[in-house]
Amino acid sequence: MRKTLKDVAKKAGVSTAVASRALGSYGYVSKEAREKVLKVAEKIGYQPDAIARSLMTQKTHTIGIIISDITTIFFTSAVRGIEDVARRDGYNVILCNSDENLQKETEYLKVIYEKKVDGLIISMSAKTNSYLKKLIRGGLPVVLLDRGPKEIKATKVIIDNVSGAYEAVNHLIKLGRRRIGVINGIAGVTTSDERFEGYKRALKDNDILVDPELVKYGEFKMEKTRQVTRQFIEMTHPPDALFVTNEVMTTGALLALNENNVRIPEEIAIVGFDDPVWAPLMKPPLTAVRQPSYSVGTIACQTLLQIINKGDRERTSEEEIVLKPKLITRESCGEKLFKKRA
Amino acid sequence: MRKTLKDVAKKAGVSTAVASRALGSYGYVSKEAREKVLKVAEKIGYQPDAIARSLMTQKTHTIGIIISDITTIFFTSAVRGIEDVARRDGYNVILCNSDENLQKETEYLKVIYEKKVDGLIISMSAKTNSYLKKLIRGGLPVVLLDRGPKEIKATKVIIDNVSGAYEAVNHLIKLGRRRIGVINGIAGVTTSDERFEGYKRALKDNDILVDPELVKYGEFKMEKTRQVTRQFIEMTHPPDALFVTNEVMTTGALLALNENNVRIPEEIAIVGFDDPVWAPLMKPPLTAVRQPSYSVGTIACQTLLQIINKGDRERTSEEEIVLKPKLITRESCGEKLFKKRA
């Protein structure tokens, strides 16, 4: 049987109030009483019931995480960051995968609310979510991670996608590429829209027109991207470069290129978003935009904990923390070819 | 303010008992009462407080997951599997990273216990954990994932590591390699020991002696493995092949090999454990043992839920579910070289 505070109190010969105070170390307790209680608790192996405590204190020391898919390296790393700082402060995390699905996201929001988490870190699947807005209005501490739709009033920890994408595409152009295809995620998701924006700006600044034929959507999926890449390859005038906007899709594109024996970077150059550990091991080593994914997680969680602890005082926290990505140059954009030629 | 059952009951003009029954759809409630309650609940936006409910029902509909590191692809995938089946049954998961650290693991076990999860899926960091044993004795439904120490009496969902390793090493030998180095994880962790066992058996069956110089430990870490691989390279008689026992370490080894311009497979062949999506994109494409990681997760969770729902009846469930890994042959072991020679 599970031991309760009552058991401890009885064995220690004190009231539950005293036992509670002794264990919680607050309020008045005599030294003897405290020691006695602690000893008994230790002896019978008492461990408090967090549920009962939560009902009383209205704190669960749990935070919810809703992301699209833990399997995506960016989120894997971010979640690890979140968990690390949560743990340090005595919080646990509930992990939810929404799969870019608004309904699933909302269902999770519901249980998250019912389970009374102290705060929520979410990477939204769409531009808005009325249920989420309701929760925020209701006072739930929320931090938006990676995706920061304008419509949602909450603290955001995001990446400067426009500049990251700009840098990547500009790099391609500087290396002589002109027909640059882009494989986007899902229109409407902020990260996708922003990376696309960066792409367009880079083209514009270099006096290249956006060719609608060269923009396709991989929907954040490997298989879909594989197909889409094949379409690129089979064009009568295929692109001479590809900008692929996340890691899963980059893998898909690389796979398709590989299967069709397209030589990289001779025939098609490629630059990815996300810089996985294995990027240098590719054939050829992959040039990619590195995101500080772990930091996105740690910062999001630190921010959330601050909001939680600050209480209602500064509810209007609508800070936007923007982290810079960085282009890691290797060989998949034809860096070596270009040098040789020059 | 959060609405409570009392609010609903009052507005609907019934007692909380009736309201509770109407919402929970059990017991006797008249049609009118039910409809009234449901309508009011909907209208005022009532959502039950899971904490209060848990205190009463002694069920949290939450399961704990303790793994070493979500960042390791095997666990990423397994956790996704767990979460998927948990969700279908209305459960949430609390994610904990123990980092192969017994103390951290135990701390997590404590809070997991205090938070009264309905069950636990754990990949143990060591051969035993007295606190875990206590929890199991106490009746907590537990499933051991991936690592199944003999000493722990619980249902286990594991991989046949011996045969996986055997197959990998045997493959190397069949391709003419004799001096096969092995990079292990951490001695004492079942998966490491079992993969090492498979290595030894394969050598033995082929009349090759185990050379202690050729067995090293990467401790499941990329950096450590990088160092260790460098040591291999710098030997006066370096190995002609490497068997690396998980993905993180394989990446480390590959990185070291790459940095030192060791030609794969001409100088050193390599076979890994875990078959990441990017394996075919390596230079050369990586031969590796594929583990059904997602299935390990789904099966572990299904099993756990069965135990939870079965209640105390069949507490002695000590089943051991063993999943088969599979060698995926590509080019990093010199498959092509050998063919040419033959």
Next chain:
DNA sequence: TTGTAGGCGTTATCAA
């Protein structure tokens, strides 16, 4: 400094 008693929001019992 201690103990009694009330309450957190549900569910469950049982008499009406």
Next chain:
DNA sequence: TTGATAACGCCTACAA
């Protein structure tokens, strides 16, 4: 079929 009322295990006024 309904509705007081008692749990669930803990915290915390408040009175002693």
